């Protein structure tokens with residue numbers, strides 16, 4: 132039932148996503164007196180960074196796999212102590228709806244997404260994090276090819292390795308983190324293949340120097356890799372994965388500065404798994420569906436546009452963490468705290484503002500360094516699938532652009548089905564945008580944040596009036 | 599692409615209607631250029647369903663157009679069928695009550711008189727046609743002439759063919775002015791980048807057709823009528839025809855601004871089931887409406903209970919180009935020599951596109967159009 136306007140809404144703040152950003156925001160806001168509900172599709176708080184095994188797996192000591200576990204433990208403790216904050220696990224939010232006095236937050240609940248829940252809150256903070264940017268290459272759909280973050284997540288959540296001899300490839304700081312987790316867990320990593328030459332960071336040493344913790348972390352990864360004899364191959368890419376039932380080897384080639392593969396530089400590396408990632412993309416569809424303004428970051432990724440206090444252009448909607456541009460767990464926590472203060476109407480400490488600004492500019496430097504170069508399409512073949520859900524090859528996308536009049540990802544999708552499948556273009560979006568010649572990808576627009584059973588749509592939000 | 603002058607006609611709009619206009623004009627030997635401010639099928643054509651229906655139309659000028667289009671779509675399908683995902687699947691209209699079935703029977707009888715094939719399906723035989731239909735329905739009618747295309751592909755392939763016949767396509771340029779001579783006649787258009795001289799201009803600007811007409815100084819009250827469609831996960835063929843409940847016909851014909859929904863359920867060659875469509879007049883508001891979602895989902899599950907457990911992956915929305923009397927504007931505008939309209943087809947623009955294109959090309963080449971265009975004249979609306 133719609134609540135009458137005079138009746139106070141049950142929550143002052145609904146936080147979508149219980150990663151570092153959402154967790155820090157909910158704790159901060161609750162301690163400042165707001166009634167908060169913190170929602171996450173997963174089984175516990177922590178998000179991508181502080182991912183840990185599901186209870187019952189019997190895994191010991193998740194802290195071993197993490198830097199800064201104590202920071203997380205502290206936040207988690209404050210959350211359980213905060214009377215005004217309530218954590219709801221297993222709630223996947225699929226739409227935000229503006230109501231006269233705030234928002235209705237629509238979620239599916241439970242392991243099979245069996246129930247529908249609608250919660251009402253005066254304000255919403257989006258802290259939904261990011262997902263991995265994937266760029267296709269011949270063989271990328273073979274079993275044994277996983278995403279770099281996926282490999283790490285598998286390790287953190289289930290403590291399993293995707294293979295024994297794992298090549299790590301792509302671009303971005305996540306590669307080093309993934310490789311060092313993999314070798315520490317006992318895998319053999321014959322090479323870390325990075326498309327850039329890392330020089331991007333060095334151009335802004337001032338920014339780097341200001342963030343000592345980051346450097347220490349990077350050095351930590353580096354020394355683990357050295358110890359295990361892992362080879363770093365800068366300015367190179369995996370241009371093909373080989374195998375029939377499963378990946379058995381990859382071809383690595385050198386790249387020019389635009390990421391074009393240089394002929395004659397190919398070499399083959401045997402492996403039984405490939406972990407590949409090209410950075411992260413902010414998960415912002417819940418906000419763009421409400422018309423929130425976006426910006427394109429230095430990594431070419433579209434993020435939400437926020438002001439100094441992390442307000443989006445939609446009144447009452449705030450955003451913290453990776454949704455504002457990818458920048459790591461420390462930045463996510465800083466932004467969460469900042470947003471918590473701002474939503475509660477409290478003035479943030481100057482030190483916090485400075486810290487956030489410093490971490491953001493570091494993030495921007497990293498992002499600029501790892502922005503994919505336009506030449507990557509050089510490793511595609513006409514029969515390489517761009518969209519794996521709908522099995523749409525490169526040739527079909529090119530035909531749509533060159534002969535059928537498509538000039539943007541949406542039209543390519545309409546004419547080829549690329550992006551119409553289960554993942555709704557999360558995987559092929561960047562590649563399609565690039566092949567459609569539209570340059571920058573537009574903001575994600577997905578009416579549903581995740582698939583919703585028809586019966587739940589049919590039940591309507593009134594069914595959840597008791598919530 | 600730069601069409602080489604001199605041009606006979608400029609088509610404004612690269613939706614399915616503009617594409618059909620370009621195709622038939624080029625086929626008639628005219629030198630054509632198509633201009634769109636976006637990509638091909640970037641307007642309502644990319645946001646509709648592709649039903650080519652006669653079943654929902656009462657006898658009258660729109661049904662005449664639809665019957666002509668049915669024939670033309672079949673011809674087009676012989677050349678481009680698979681590329682456009684053309685399917686002669688047929689429609690099934692069902693009624694929940696005996697009264698409803700009686701009304702359908704009377705409606706079908708009037709349609710039969712003008713050439714619509716419709717076969718009554720008694721309740722016990724409905725499941726032969728559609729095995730997953732809900733039990734307890736009173737009966738229905740089968741319309742074998744109803745068919746389906748994928749609208750964006752249809753537009754793109756018609757345009758590709760027009761280009762093979764010499765037409766030019768300019769995307770990403772907005773028409774900002776229509777040039778007229780001292781006699782008031784059309785001389786061409788101007789875009790934000792160039793001038794295209796031609797003695798004729800076709801307004802195929804869809805929901806924005808009113809704005810284009812205004813550039814030529816004439817009144818044409820095209821308004822948006824919003825519609826949502828739900829898209830499920832890919833499924834095996836559990837819905838074979840286009841299936842809808844009898845109240846759909848009343849909704850289509852209604853002039854009310856209020857929200858109307860009556861689920862139209864259909865499978866697609868790719869697997870997803872499409873559930874359309876709502877109708878409401880709310881301007882160009884894109885907000886996802888929970889009430890619309892609820893109604894469409896509930897009605898679809900009522901028709902096909904198996905759908906209750908499937909996942910809906912997305913919803914899309916579009917704005918039908920609507921004229922107050924629910925008929926499109928087609929043909930020469932008596933107020934401005936050289937100006938032709940091909941817009942305002944509301945929820946039937948995909949279906950009616952080939953007839954629209956053919957009739958206009960006949961007019962442009964001085965032939966007598968196959969159908970009387972008087973009911974579609976753009977000057978039928980008194981200026982506000």
Ligand SMILES: Cc1cc2nc3c(=O)[nH]c(=O)nc-3n(C[C@H](O)[C@H](O)[C@H](O)COP(=O)(O)OP(=O)(O)OC[C@H]3O[C@@H](n4cnc5c(N)ncnc54)[C@H](O)[C@@H]3O)c2cc1C
Nearest residue numbers: 148150151152172178179180224260280452453459460463
């Ligand atoms: C796969 C992966 C691996 C990473 N590995 C590392 C690493 O090794 N080292 C490192 O420094 N950084 C790593 N990062 C980056 C780091 O995780 C982030 O910087 C940090 O977690 C960002 O915090 P956040 O709170 O913004 O988002 P996240 O931690 O991503 O948290 C977002 C949370 O929101 C939830 N969520 C999203 N959408 C919804 C929804 N619609 N409804 C309900 N809940 C929702 C998710 O379940 C998730 O728990 C990784 C990121 C990813 C994606």
Ligand SMILES: Cc1cc2nc3c(=O)[nH]c(=O)nc-3n(C[C@H](O)[C@H](O)[C@H](O)COP(=O)(O)OP(=O)(O)OC[C@H]3O[C@@H](n4cnc5c(N)ncnc54)[C@H](O)[C@@H]3O)c2cc1C
Nearest residue numbers: 611613615641642643646649773804825916946947948949
């Ligand atoms: C939810 C929904 C379901 C539908 N289902 C069906 C169905 O099943 N069957 C059916 O037949 N119809 C259906 N329709 C209706 C159908 O989609 C439309 O009638 C049809 O697409 C109209 O095509 P069009 O070419 O006239 O317009 P559009 O496709 O909108 O094309 C007009 C073009 O003109 C361009 N334009 C406008 N102004 C300018 C300018 N100044 N300069 C340059 N370019 C300009 C636009 O960019 C646009 O591309 C549905 C519609 C909706 C919304």
